[in-house]
Amino acid sequence: MTPAVQTIGILGAGKLGTTLAQLARKAGYEVYISGSGDPQKIALTIEVLVPGARAASSAEAARNADIVILALPLSKFRDLPVTQLSGKLVIDAMNYWWEVDGDRNDFITEGLPSSSAVQAFLHDSRVVKALNHMSYHDLYDEPKPRGAEGRKAIAIAGDNDSDTQTVATFVDSLGFDPLIIGTLHEGRKLEAGTNVFGADVPRAELTRLVAAQSE
Amino acid sequence: MTKKSPTASPYEFGINSFGDIAVKDDGALMNYAESLRLVIDEAVLADKLGIDAIGLGEHHRFEYSISSPDVVLAGIATRTKNIKLASAVTVLSSDDPVRVFERFSTIDALSNGRAQVILGRGSFTESFPLYGYELRDYDQLFEEKIDLFSKLLDEKPVTWSGELRASLTNADVFPKTESGHLATFVGVGGSPQSIVRAAAYGFPVMLAIIGGSPERFTPYAELYKRAANELGKPIYPLGMHSPGYIADTDEKAIEEAFPYFKTAMDRIGSTRGWSPMTREHFMSEVERGSMYVGSPETVAQKIVKAMKAIGVQRFDLVYGFGPVPATSRRRTIELFATKVIPRVRELLEEHKKS
Numbered sequence: 001m002t003p004a005v006q007t008i009g010i011l012g013a014g015k016l017g018t019t020l021a022q023l024a025r026k027a028g029y030e031v032y033i034s035g036s037g038d039p040q041k042i043a044l045t046i047e048v049l050v051p052g053a054r055a056a057s058s059a060e061a062a063r064n065a066d067i068v069i070l071a072l073p074l075s076k077f078r079d080l081p082v083t084q085l086s087g088k089l090v091i092d093a094m095n096y097w098w099e100v101d102g103d104r105n106d107f108i109t110e111g112l113p114s115s116s117a118v119q120a121f122l123h124d125s126r127v128v129k130a131l132n133h134m135s136y137h138d139l140y141d142e143p144k145p146r147g148a149e150g151r152k153a154i155a156i157a158g159d160n161d162s163d164t165q166t167v168a169t170f171v172d173s174l175g176f177d178p179l180i181i182g183t184l185h186e187g188r189k190l191e192a193g194t195n196v197f198g199a200d201v202p203r204a205e206l207t208r209l210v211a212a213q214s215e
Numbered sequence: 216m217t218k219k220s221p222t223a224s225p226y227e228f229g230i231n232s233f234g235d236i237a238v239k240d241d242g243a244l245m246n247y248a249e250s251l252r253l254v255i256d257e258a259v260l261a262d263k264l265g266i267d268a269i270g271l272g273e274h275h276r277f278e279y280s281i282s283s284p285d286v287v288l289a290g291i292a293t294r295t296k297n298i299k300l301a302s303a304v305t306v307l308s309s310d311d312p313v314r315v316f317e318r319f320s321t322i323d324a325l326s327n328g329r330a331q332v333i334l335g336r337g338s339f340t341e342s343f344p345l346y347g348y349e350l351r352d353y354d355q356l357f358e359e360k361i362d363l364f365s366k367l368l369d370e371k372p373v374t375w376s377g378e379l380r381a382s383l384t385n386a387d388v389f390p391k392t393e394s395g396h397l398a399t400f401v402g403v404g405g406s407p408q409s410i411v412r413a414a415a416y417g418f419p420v421m422l423a424i425i426g427g428s429p430e431r432f433t434p435y436a437e438l439y440k441r442a443a444n445e446l447g448k449p450i451y452p453l454g455m456h457s458p459g460y461i462a463d464t465d466e467k468a469i470e471e472a473f474p475y476f477k478t479a480m481d482r483i484g485s486t487r488g489w490s491p492m493t494r495e496h497f498m499s500e501v502e503r504g505s506m507y508v509g510s511p512e513t514v515a516q517k518i519v520k521a522m523k524a525i526g527v528q529r530f531d532l533v534y535g536f537g538p539v540p541a542t543s544r545r546r547t548i549e550l551f552a553t554k555v556i557p558r559v560r561e562l563l564e565e566h567k568k569s
Binding site: 013 | 338339340349350351353405406407408410411426427428431434435437438441442445484486487488489490491496503504
């Protein structure tokens with residue numbers, strides 16, 4: 001058994017980052033959240049939108065966290081604090097969004113799943129892909145207690161069983177049924193352009209959608 | 216903001232269009248020109264029916280006819296009397312602040328002071344490659360341009376410098392407005408930093424809420440007030456816009472609207488990579504989210520609930536979302552003006568008294 005997850009670090013204080021921070025606070029975690037620069041820039045936003053969370057630098061958020069969630073524009077992943085993220089369990093919730101990121105080939109080798117590129121860059125971190133396929137407003141609206149009817153599911157892809165299990169427990173605590181779908185490379189089944197992307201559905205339906213993406 | 220007499224209602228109601236390619240009564244798609252003329256006719260109708268404002272979006276995609284909202288607004292200006300003429304939004308990042316000011320101060324003149332600029336970063340970025348801007352400059356372009364625009368609003372010679380636009384030294388910009396102030400808002404789609412930025416410049420905010428529960432935006436109202444307060448800036452009433460479709464009954468509205476909304480959402484989704492909209496998703500938006508689809512009473516109740524939850528004083532309905540027949544677009548506008556708005560006002564007044 002790994003020690004219980006208590007502290008979540010969220011890198012990115014936009015729509016997704018603040019929404020995930022709200023969910024993590026509701027689930028009782030300690031939360032650090034960082035924007036793109038000086039924590040002071042987001043201090044008021046965090047105080048009002050996510051009471052109880054701490055605005056921090058990305059290095060500080062990474063250093064203090066048991067789980068770090070990446071919620072910044074995908075094209076900025078090379079700005080991540082590699083050293084502070086070393087050894088950490090990192091949830092990659094980022095997606096390629098051409099309207100923000102521009103040409104994907106400018107920052108990710110053609111054909112490579114985006115989370116694999118992030119893992120290659122964060123070579124000493126343990127990257128798990130999750131919380132990427134549901135829109136931030138569905139993430140905000142949909143959490144339900146375990147066993148509730150119509151509870152929605154979140155897909156998880158990672159290479160290490162104990163890490164995907166930890167993320168599954170975390171996802172469950174936020175109010176969603178976890179669905180572990182396979183290796184990090186298979187996380188490509190959750191990317192933009194698939195039928196899973198945007199999915200806000202219960203576990204059985206998500207399982208079917210993921211299976212339909214296969215090979 | 217326009218000054219109001221003390222007896223006037225504090226609430227305002229508008230309609231918004233992206234200039235979706237509409238459908239004729241025989242089922243054929245209109246062409247771009249016909250769709251544009253339709254919007255002008257609808258604005259004239261809305262003006263006659265007493266709707267407070269019309270806002271036109273700026274898009275550069277095949278399914279929309281309006282890429283130059285200001286030109287369409289100028290056309291509307293000379294055929295209407297009272298309705299306010301807004302962009303929803305002007306994509307400032309890929310436009311030029313001086314030209315935006317010039318165009319809207321011109322509309323303001325043509326309309327006797329009814330122009331409203333709603334500045335935004337735009338949720339679409341097709342305009343960037345079209346006009347030769349780099350997406351990597353997305354944030355900086357908006358930061359610099361809103362800064363310059365805020366200075367232009369003083370209507371005095373401007374000295375300004377930035378990195379992505381030519382500097383100005385004592386540059387005077389014309390035409391000046393008669394009132395001395397061009398009504399300017401910032402459209403915000405959900406980025407908290409955009410709220411703080413609008414407050415910092417002293418601009419009122421229009422929230423674009425196109426999905427999910429409107430209650431999610433309640434803390435944004437608080438954030439806007441807190442930010443304005445801390446920075447010593449004025450606090451203006453907030454507004455919001457959301458898509459809708461109104462028919463005589465809930466059943467009719469839902470059955471008719473679903474294919475139109477699905478077409479519109481799936482077209483946007485196809486370029487962003489999200490999966491097609493299901494009936495379940497549509498229904499959850501109708502029942503709990505941000506699609507105002509139903510009978511006048513249902514839509515009025517839903518609008519009141521959202522306005523109260525967030526504390527907004529202006530609600531703009533995005534009508535004609537998707538390939539909607541002209542007669543149905545017209546019906547939505549008529550029912551919105553004659554049934555929904557009076558009912559919303561009535562419910563809000565009751566709420567205030569209780």
